[in-house]
Amino acid sequence: MSKPAPYLRITEERPELIEAYERFASIAHEAGPLSDRERRLVKLAIAIATNSEGATHSHVRQGLAAGLGKDDLEHVALLAATTAGFPVTMRALTWIQDITDDG
Secondary structure (H helix, E strand, C coil): CCCCCCHHHHHHHHHHHHHHHHHHHHHHHHHCCCHHHHHHHHHHHHHHHHHHHHHHHHHHHHHHHHCHHHHHHHHHHHHHHHCCCCHHHHHHHHHHHHHHHHC
């Protein structure tokens, strides 16, 4: 899975920051009882709720690589409607489809 250009640039310019960030992310990922599948769906939901197109794209890619299906990912977006609003859901579905419809 390729990383976005800005991430690669900061990795090259400030490797110590990215190393610390990735270590923290790894520790947080393993810190609780959620399964890998659950963690990936939660992280996608957070990306959707914070209206982050880049993070949503990233978590869709990661979810697909981990074996989640398009239906799983779109279900997360649909669940956002009652909490985050219908426009958020529609935007998230387009971001998910940006990735799933390309592959």
